[in-house]
Amino acid sequence: MDSIQMFLANCNLSVSQAMRKIDSNSHGILFLVDDNNLLVGCVTDGDIRRYLLSGGGMSDVVARASNQKPKVARSLAEAIKLYHNRDYVVIPIINNQGIVIDMYMGEGVKDKKYSPLHLPVVINAGGKGTRLDPFTRVLPKPLIPVGDLPIIELIMQEYQSYSCDEFHIIVNYKRELMKAYFADNEANYNITWYDEEKPLGTGGGLSLLRGKLKSTFFFANCDALLTANYESMLKFHKDNGNVITMICAYKNINIPYGVVEMGENGVITDMKEKPLISFLTNTGIYIVEPEVIDDIGDEEAIGFPDIIEREKQKGKKVAVFPVSENDWMDMGQLPELEKMRKKLFGE
Known part of the structure; x- marks a missing residue:
């Protein structure tokens, strides 16, 4: 039972x-x-x-x-x-x-079935990873291991399960270590590297890819692993004619206190005991049309959320694809890094 x-x-x-x-x-x-x-x-x-x-x-x-x-x-x-x-x-x-x-539920674990998507994947791996200090004093954030593999390789393998084998990686901080790791990697990933000579934010590095991509592509930060259905995301993106689809996860947080809402003259308008708060948070993973790259200035330092706002102001379609918080693992902070390791590999 x-x-x-x-x-x-x-x-x-x-x-x-x-x-x-x-x-x-x-x-x-x-x-x-x-x-x-x-x-x-x-x-x-x-x-x-x-x-x-x-x-x-x-x-x-x-x-x-x-x-x-x-x-x-x-x-x-x-x-x-x-x-x-x-x-x-x-x-x-x-x-x-x-x-x-x-x-x-069947007599065993069903193998996941993935449809081949064959889209290029752009990974922004140029940041310093200050939230993971002191680890990032030694290694760039993408090479910090989660179990037996660094986070960036786990991310790449998830895309490969959908036959997305073409990787474009934007690097800056400790980039030679990144390149050396993959040069010695037996997996022989298909990688094109793009060097930021100065920090360009979470979106500006895309300007380095101008003219390189002709199709829809995935764009991801190097600190988040998503296990949701990528095929459903892409279908939503295409069916709605979006130029950018932001993948967002619902987070549910229990407030451990009684919450009181107050009106004029201190009048209590509502009281809730330990309420559950739900909100959407940006996973740092997007589906993007190549025309967006043309709207970014050469070596323009800009965050990708600002690029999204710019596209909205131009009247282009941008939208959110919501996923469960269980489908999103973020290793940008040390406690979350340990949670990711336990979820992927157990105790």
Whole structure:
């Protein structure tokens, strides 16, 4: 029953609470039950993303985002047949009253299936990594190891799983160490290097690639690893005609205090005990059209968020693609670096 409870939640949960439970079961799906434990729907991380993109809110009841006709089985044999006939993740098994009595998740771990995207990848690896001092006094941030590999190589391998094998890396601080590491690397990555002679910010280094890229490309900082579905991101980008799609993660933080809202003359207008705060945060990963590079001045020092604002002011389409906080690992600070290592490789 413990394994079943991982996948069950009351249909009156908020979207934010449902996202956290989906993250905890690591299968990307949650089955919703009413107060009598009857199965009334299911919701996936994709369902939630579509609901939020349509204007829904994190505090809304999750039932609004759900599929109210989930696929179910009434026996293990039926569940096995359903599971293997279609690309299902989990099949709930219900009794005659409609109560979930078991879950079928296959007989082993399913291999991830990735569609080849064949897009170039630009990685901004020129910063000093001051948040990771003193490690970055010795190594550039991209070469700081997470387990057996440096962070930049883990990022590159994630893109390679989508057949994105063409890498363009912008370097500055301790760049010779970076180049030496990959020169001796047995993996023989396809890398073109771009040297910043002066710091150009999180976006200005793209000016060094003027005329080099003819297609849509991924643009990423070197301190974040994303395990979301890159194919879905690209489809969203293309379907909406964006020049830039910013990948943002929902962060959920429990405030450990009672929060009071005050009106005129000190009148208490609202009180919440240890509220859950949800917000979108920039992962530092983007999908970009090459025309954006032409709008950056030669050796212009500028942050990429400022480039996004510039494109907006020109009337071009920019948008956010939201992902779960569980899909985003940031190693820009020492505590987060340790969290990333544990998540990827265990204790």
